[in-house]
Amino acid sequence: MFSFSCRYMQGDLGQRRFQRRYLALIISLIALANANHVVFFFVAWLLSNLALLFLMSHNGTWKEARAAALVAARSFLLAALLMLAAFLILWTETGSCSISRMVESSTDSLQMKFALVLLFLAACIQSALWPFHRWLISSLNSPTPVSALMHAGLVNGGGFILVRFAPLYLKTQEVLALMFVVGLGTAISATLWKLLQPSVKRMLACSTVGQMGFMVVQCGLGLFPAAVAHLCLHGCFKAYLFLTSGAAAQERRVVVRAKGLSQWVAALLSGIVMGQSFSWASNHPFVSDNSTVFLTVLACMAGFHIALPLIQNWRWHTAFVVLLLAAFAGVFYGASVSFIEQLFEPTGIYQPQTLNILHYIGLLLLVGSWALHQSRMYQLLYRIFPESMDRIYVSSLTVSEPHPSTITVNRSNYRLA
């Protein structure tokens, strides 16, 4: 990314300044990842956010870019205060400043729980979860490489914090449930926002919010290593998408949907094959009563989509190809997830939870929203409740708008550096 930005910013007045800050950001992120002492952790956290703020307002003469940095700064400040409070409580409760020691403590006081909730809120802000998503969606006034790094690195900070304190979270079921609910709500609603967006970068931003929501869902399910896998893999993916966002105008859209019963059956079959091979490769049971079932269900859905374009012109040998492809995709997917999970095996933060009623509702929502969109049932809903659907559309659009002060309302407000 750094090398991308070198050529990308060629001729820019503040190119050198930009490169220095960009490097500073990368270094502070690395420091953050390796910090164990809370003070060191906190300082690295502050530094990385500070570097980001400077990068966001790279074009300092552009008022709206400064405004976007200000919106982010307010969020970061709140997050930092929450985190500071949480660390103070943890310190007084456990009497230790080292994160690895803190998480070993077995105190189960109300104060601990409160501290964990505070920490979770700080993570929500950093990872731009609803209702703290505004700063991320407003951040697109920054140069493209900054957005790429922000979506690949900085927003992961929230998830990273949760994983660092995972052993404590695993002991507090209530906070896990809170994570699950907030994460799921964000995941589903941000996916809806994403599908409504007409501009490519804002679509990517909404998509990141949704992905972060899903990552928190994974944390809430006790699948912390899966969450780390998601952070890393999504980071690479999203950075790539941002860097190539210039090609959005040339992208041709061909979205296929399942038509007719036979296609549904065939695609579902392919989905089951992919789910099976995923569970084989990732060493999760295919059917179980614990939370890994979320991952296999998603793999099944992916298998469904892989089959769709191929079965449009159905022939017998395509069936073979489809099943093979689905199996292969499942193995590949399972392997990349389980690789990262293996790395975290010794830390003991992989504790799938037994499914409860909340989880079943969540699963139903994930599958239901997908099926509603896939089967075009929402068109039927439109016919029955046009007004409420309009209302849902407009409010989703409004809630996914950037902060008003960060939109360049008059053309002349935009300034070249």
Add this chain to the structure above:
Amino acid sequence: MHYIAEDTLRFSSQNAMMLEFKDVIDRSWKNVAPAWPLENMVAVNPLMGFVEFPFSDAVSRAASLYQRKRWPEQMGEINRISIKWLQVLLDEGQAAIEAPGKERGLFSAFRRLACWDDVLGNVAHGAPTLKELPDSAQDCIEELLRRLEIPIDQAERFLTLILTTLFGWSANICFRADWMAAEGGSECKLDDLKCQYLAMRLIIAYLVWPTAKDLLDWDVQQGQTETGASEGALRVMREREAGFRMSLLRELKQSSAKECGAHHPADAQLVFCIDVRSEPLRHAIEQCGSYQTFGFAGFFGVPLKVASCHKHDEYSSCPVLLKPQHEARLQQSPNNNLSVMGAWGALARTARSVYQSLKYAFSTPFPLAEMLGVPALVSMVGRVVAPSLCPEMLERVALSSGADFPEICTEAISLDDRVSLAESALRLMGLVDNFADVVVLCGHASRTTNNPFASSLDCGACGGRPGGPNASVLAGFLNQSEVRDALAERGVVIPSTCIFLSALHNTTTDSVNIHRPQGLLPRQHQIVQELGHALDKVGNKLRHGKGLQRVVGKRSKPSALQACGSMDWSEVRPEWGLARNAGFIVGPRSLTKNIDLGGRCFLHSYEWSSDPESQHLRTIMTAPMIVAHWINMQYLFSTMDNVAYGAGSKITLNVTGKFGVMQGNGSDLMTGLPLQSVFVSDQDAYHEPLRLLVVIHAPRDRVATIIQEEDLVRNLVKNQWIHLVVIDPHEESHYSCDGDLNWVEC
């Protein structure tokens, strides 16, 4: 200004009033120039609506509308809400879930949804007002002007201000209403889109700023305090124009003196587009052997509508001033190489379709991101280590399989049409005898990656599209024996030893790919081989020059990488396009052959002696010259004020709706060229803003007649939007035409 006097209106009948009112609306749009979408970014003069004023006057008039630094505070909120709704209602396929009711048109969809808007729906009487307004957009405008208490004599100015406070989006609406239908867009009823847009803006203004009438007072107060380019900048421009003209004319004079009439028949004749990027290539290839070159509009006189077999869309490949009249269908050929490509293409399409169906759905983006994380990482590392490796490999495959030249089916075009197209093209380019054994028609296209402005680098004469299909079609016609027979009857005899080939000039890398069909004669085969080698050599030389150019004023050394950065995804200046264009020379190549014009001139071949009726000259002055003038103005204004007339810096651009770009989170639609197309760095311009200097080699009275008869040309010359110089073949001196249309010796 034609204001409608209040009393005339009061006493006129209802019907006449409606008509006049429509007139007011139409006139409010006259200052807005259309802006083409990213798909085919045709260059236009952003000050098109001001050509009836002298250039410097027009610049300051436009400045009072477009370059104002401050607007009343309430306009900001009005614009913000407009931008929000315009994005979703004009979207062309980016959003996976479209706005409900979008198909019913801008105005009605807006009214339906705005009731729930967080601002519009909540202001006092917001929702009821939206419901009770008249259903027709035009009535709605009238009603709102009445409610806002805008006097009828000021209505036009008020509407103009409503348009120009968000003029990028207005320009896009102007394109959709006036040009999209003409280009064969599927949209059925666009004529009242302008009314719908105005009505929408007025509704927002009325609800957010009930005393929007103050905008008029504010406009008067501000007056014309802000002039666009300062008088000093214009003076500098005039001086530089004079300098460029002096040196060009001096060189032309010397060169034509040197010219000795000895013509030995050329091995090959190459016809290039008039584009300024053809000129260095022509100059270089002529030095390499016995090659003769011509300049001609890159659509080769064939106004095509190109339809492809996989992509569902079709497009016009001709200047926007023309309507496509003939359809060409690109075909998947059974040819062996192509079927391999076809298989790969089918695979790529399937993969893309899987990807998109996972991406634009609920829940599945989560596993998608996890599955593609590793491939994305590998690809990123690959593109950083060897930025052009993968795309270049793909390009090689494409070149070897002839993807530049898909088989084109033109059976729908009748023989008569084919003959007349061929004849007029040959006569216009002045190639009617002395045919060489090989004649190459060379279209051009650019090849860049990750570039929203890719189409602005394609062929302007093809309406912002690659010129390959047009060249292929004309070459095909000229090789058909029945066409040649008919041409011979009309006096153009093409010898049987002559073959027409099509070629594609990649302007980004300056490589030329000649289409080599089966069954060439040995002699032709040999010529094509040699020509191919010569073009490779020339391409390398020019690429090297480009590498040097790209690093003008920088410390870094030109490297091989920079020289062919066309496929580097982080390259924001893949090529300089038509930057530095300054001249348009109409005449035989002998006039310019010995001069290195430095890629600054459009060259159109023209032989005055074979055009006694000046019919060809008229075509040149009313079509290619206008296209060149628009390009010239696009570059000029994008350089003069990149915020108002350009698109700003690429590094913060955000593509919206697949048709336009905004800055960052959201802004006015940024029309024009980005900073990186015309500037070397934030401070140093690469393009030198000069008005087009048109040099015509023809008798003065003929040119004068055309200027008298063609209004548009007369306006441009009289108001000094272009400078015109005539090189009269009968006289020694050059004459320039001044603002009073008098001829001055120069």
